[in-house]
Amino acid sequence: MNFGQLLTHFEKIVDTPDSIERLRRFFLGLAVRGRLVDQNTDDEPATELLERVSQERKSLDQNKARKTKIVPEVDIDTLPFEVPTQWKWATVQELMNVEMGQSPPSEYYNKTGEGLPFYQGKADFGKRHPTPTSWCTNPKKVALPGDILISVSAPVGPTNIADSHCCIGRGLAALRPYSGVDTDYVLLSLKAFEESLEAIAYGSTFVAITKKQLTSFLLTLPPFAEQQRIVAKVGELMVLCDKLEESLSIAATRRLGLLDALLHEALTA
């Protein structure tokens, strides 16, 4: 990555609101590659974290009627990129509980607020939390407050966080990160990998991903402390990006205004 050149040309290329969007994605990309914040050797490495997480999963599993399938070890040669030594690649399933949505029969739907809010897909999403327009009195799949809701069909990838118990339909899946895996880190990492997730979706007009595709999707995992540092840094950067986007927009408007004023004067002089 020719960073030096990027820095040299920075002012020239980061000059419109559109360029900011690309920068945002770039920062996320850096974040999940461990290039945004420094590593700290005192942090508990990701491998140990994953060990503990897997214990937790096993004990949870014992309570479940159906045992979750164990996903085989990841093949290093198929990894998309290198990560710092304290990091680890892991599948979605290893990091969080995955609950695929299921739409109940329509006779249980209502618009009057009876039962649980019912979310079907991205259309219900807000900036961070979804807004209900339908409710369901006989939910099959329920997400807990704090769960990540991810759209698994048309479009694939967008996320929100549930702010209450809710019923999820076929277009969504609920993700519950295990302890040691930061929810906000998962969110930003899903955003960073959104394009790759979309790429594996099947279908041409109506894209969707299967449970298997979702659970076996690879994400990068930093030590827990580093996850939190990354989340903080990304937060700062996004705020800066927003401000820069706005100020670029204001400058552009002023520029046009100055042009208008000067032209008008020249014409009526």
Added chain:
Amino acid sequence: MNVRSIVRSIQNLMRQDTGIDGDAQRISQMCWMFFLKIIDDQDQELEVMRENYVSPIPSQYQWRNWAADPEGATGDSLLSFINDDLFPTLKNLLVSGKPGDRGRVVRDVFEDAYNYMKSGQLMRQVVNKINGIDFNDLTDRQHFGDIYEQILNDLQSAGNAGEYYTPRAVTAFMVDRIDPRPGESVFDPACGTGGFLTCSLRHMRERYVRRPEDERILQDSFRAVEKKQLPHMLCVTNMLLHGIEDPSFVRHDNTLARPYISWQKKERVDIVLTNPPFGGKEEDGVESNFPHQFRTKETADLFLALIIRLLKPGGRAAVVLPDGSMFGEGVKTRIKEHLLGECNLHTIVRLPSSVFRPYASIGTNLLFFEKGEATQCVWYYEHTVPEEQKAYSMSNPILMEHLQPCIEWWGGSARKGREETDRAWKVTYEEVKSRNYNLDFSNPKAESETHGNPDKISEELIAAEANVEKLRDQLKATLAGAYN
């Protein structure tokens, strides 16, 4: 059944008639039918109140005799009575020429009137509905008057017919500023449906009419001319609805068709209130009625030239003129020079282009002037659409209350204490003259608002760009940190 629903059902009945094609025709049809009933109701009252009163209408054509009986003539026999009998008779009514002869009004109205309806049955139904309104009953008449006003207002969206109607807020404002009093002659040389006349009537009745003599003086002091049949008929009916016993002062004529010089001193008036037609739809001969220096195809300018002549010394006028008259060159220049020389053009109120929507979307100006002394300076007032609206429209028209700030600024009848504000500015005669009598002066403050002061914007731009740089550097630093 109330008046509004009666009118509505009449409109619905007429819609079913194949002969009526469009709003203007429907209004025209309603007008002569209502007119005949109004005249008859009033005749009946006059017969009671006055000795020797005789209706100008021959008895078999009086409404009470052919229309009042719901079981009366209908179908083809009604149709042929109307078309072959009533209309020709009323068109050729013999009039005595004596003042107060309402026959003249009837004849003028029917001169160019036309029966559009083709179904005698529908006509009978309409007639029966009209019978539901008693024009001698004050409440009925007032309600009808309001509805009539609404019908006239709706003309604005009936294509060209919109030219006959000036928004009520505008006429009321102009009348309010001119402040006519009983005894002063008031003339509208292009009266359309009579908005200035009715506003003046109301104004004087509210403020100055105390005794019956006042009312009589008032009714004698109006003069009006309207060229086209439909608005003339609507105007006359409007006058009747406003209690004018003899509306024959509304002449069905073309003001511009008379030679300019033929207007004599004794025909001069104290007050002119008018919204002349813009757009020059006169026959070629008309221009030549005017002296050389005033010859133009633009009717608004011909009217302006004429109005200056028609005012008595000390007389005053308020005229609506389009932006085109304000900045035009050539003959327009001469006319404006004449105006500023003969009269004191003390105020111009500039209106936004949406005031006359949907009929037209042009900038218009209200010119106020007094005959006698030359103009020394002209005050401009720019009226803008209220903040909450983007523009005026049929559903949100200009209202008298919108013009209240202008009235407050005006300074009373002596026009005292006028100050320049963000809406008002003063221009001297010399400035107008140096611009070749171009009266199109824009608001000096608004100009800087819409386009802004370049120096100020330039400063703001520099500040905005500095902000961009600062943020960009911060981002760059973060990136550089990551690189390392």
